Amino acid sequence: MASLPFSILIFGGTGAIGKHITSAILSAKASSGHSISIFTSESTASNPDKQPLLSTWKSQGLRIITGDISDADDVTRAYEGVDVVVSCLGRNSLLAQTDLIKLAENSATVQWFFPSEYGTDIEYDASSKDEKPHQNKLKVREFIRNEIHRVQCTYLVTGPYIDMYLSLVPGVEAIGGYDVGSRKAVVVNSGDDAVGFTSMPDVGKLVVAALRNPSEAKGKALKVQSFVTTPMEIVREFEKQTGVEWTTSYTPIQEVRDLEKQLWEKSSPLAALATLRRIWAEGRTLYEQTDNKKLGLGPGDMETLSDVVGRAVGAASKL
Known part of the structure; x- marks a missing residue:
């Protein structure tokens, strides 16, 4: 190219x-x-x-x-x-x-x-x-x-980074995440609400794709993603790649909202993360159509859930 x-x-x-x-x-x-x-x-x-x-x-x-x-x-x-x-x-x-x-x-x-x-x-x-x-x-x-x-x-709007979403953050575990070492997951609501994600390597790929397509990118807010999945589909992928059943707990979204409010009241640096996790759980990362195709990228050009989970499992095995 x-x-x-x-x-x-x-x-x-x-x-x-x-x-x-x-x-x-x-x-x-x-x-x-x-x-x-x-x-x-x-x-x-x-x-x-x-x-x-x-x-x-x-x-x-x-x-x-x-x-x-x-x-x-x-x-x-x-x-x-x-x-x-x-x-x-x-x-x-x-x-x-x-x-x-x-x-x-x-x-x-x-x-x-x-x-x-x-x-x-x-x-x-x-x-x-x-x-x-x-x-x-x-x-x-x-x-x-x-x-x-x-x-x-050009605004390149990628949605949440799946790589960071996989982290179970100490002190705010209730907002969701995954711990490969303990084979534990926390999901919001039922865990079946879809979220649109982009992997961090794919963000770089999407910036390059925008640079290659100035007529589609200049002056635009581009909505782009690697894939859409659910928290429970992520659990199942972790179970598949680790070969064991994980312990999964569920946080009602109202509990996330309550925790978010408390964190902002305390000026906690984790407050923004709680808000973002709530936004994602509410479905505000989903689009009828993304702009990937405008930039010349199809599903086969992006990383998959399997790719990202495999990277997380591999990193945990080295600790």
């Missing part, structure tokens, strides 16, 4: 989802005369824990630009010669994107910007505007609508 005809700059490229997106873009390669770069802090660039990953990427042609994301001069210099900016910033840094997008608008070369939208659909229905975890992403979208006129933006 042809290489990407852009010079691309990535923010948050070494983060949880950023490393998957950066790896996918590097694998797709930039065409002759173009480059792929990440913008990162000096502390990240020199972090010993990041060196194996950065060294691998540099051998694939990645350029590393260091600077302060809050320094307009640093960002403006990084934008020189860049066609596309891909943001992979985490939840705590989302509002910083308004300055990044404004600087892109004022740059001489940036034409296309991907805000960090990977995750739950923040404009799924009328109730979405009131969900607390959505507020910063909604502010970024509003800023783009009101202030950005030249640069085209």
Whole structure:
């Protein structure tokens, strides 16, 4: 497949989802005369824990630009010669994107910007505007609508990452999850409510697919997924791959709502996760049709539930 005809700059490229997106873009390669770069802090660039990953990427042609994301001069210099900016910033840094997008608008070369939208659909229905975890992403979208006129933006809405959904988080086990070591699962309601998921490697694949299809992606909010399944289907896949029956417990959704309220009242860092799990259980990840096909991707191009569960079982066996 042809290489990407852009010079691309990535923010948050070494983060949880950023490393998957950066790896996918590097694998797709930039065409002759173009480059792929990440913008990162000096502390990240020199972090010993990041060196194996950065060294691998540099051998694939990645350029590393260091600077302060809050320094307009640093960002403006990084934008020189860049066609596309891909943001992979985490939840705590989302509002910083308004300055990044404004600087892109004022740059001489940036034409296309991907805000960090990977995750739950923040404009799924009328109730979405009131969900607390959505507020910063909604502010970024509003800023783009009101202030950005030249640069085209693409929102890649992936729904929950199945890889993270499989975790049973200590202290909030009631919101659902899976523990491979103890062969234990917790599901919300009956566990038979469908949820649309994307695997983290597939997020990278979908970003590349969007880059390959600018006419379908520019200026759009794309709803994309790896697959749809239910919490109980996940339990059965774990049982199949581990060869044993799992212990499964069930949390009524009202109990999830009550816990969510308590967590927000205590300003718990787990409150947003509880809200998101409730949203997913309520069916707000489901679409009559996704935009995968518009990006040239069919079911056979995406990871399966078996793939992701196999990866989780394999990782647990190494502990």
